[in-house]
Amino acid sequence: MKQLRVVEIITPYRIVINAGREEGIREGMQFEVYALGKELTDPDTGQALEKLEIMRGRGQAIHVQNKISTIVSTEGGYMPPFASLGSSTMFYTTRALKDTQLTLMPFEKVQIGDFVRAISIPKRVQPT
Numbered sequence: 001m002k003q004l005r006v007v008e009i010i011t012p013y014r015i016v017i018n019a020g021r022e023e024g025i026r027e028g029m030q031f032e033v034y035a036l037g038k039e040l041t042d043p044d045t046g047q048a049l050e051k052l053e054i055m056r057g058r059g060q061a062i063h064v065q066n067k068i069s070t071i072v073s074t075e076g077g078y079m080p081p082f083a084s085l086g087s088s089t090m091f092y093t094t095r096a097l098k099d100t101q102l103t104l105m106p107f108e109k110v111q112i113g114d115f116v117r118a119i120s121i122p123k124r125v126q127p128t
Helices: 081-085
Strands: 004-011 014-017 030-041 048-064 069-073 076-078 091-093 102-104 115-120
Touching: none
Parallel strands: none
Antiparallel strands: 004 014, 004 115, 014 069, 030 048, 030 115, 048 069, 076 091, 076 102
16 A cells, blocks of 8 residues: 555544545544654664654544545543543543543644554455
């Protein structure tokens, strides 16, 4: 599969990537969106390690065309019940957004050209 990249930012919650059905993308596939930072080196050996991946978020394909796909953010946070007692702590999760207290979070500082990689592929349902 070719290197997947962000080609359009529809909203902070929805992006378009440069692959679709022709590249094997299917609705429901999960993705990580990231940028590459600077090359890091081991402080003890001075050996080059690798470029730092700056995570922008995770998302799911919700609309797949032949050459492009729309991805929506699936990361969210929730305020626990004790938060109303004065705590402003937000807890983040990548689990399915089913809890009524969960709030969808946007991709973080996503930019055109950011990298994308598939992290799960939905199983095909076999006809019975």
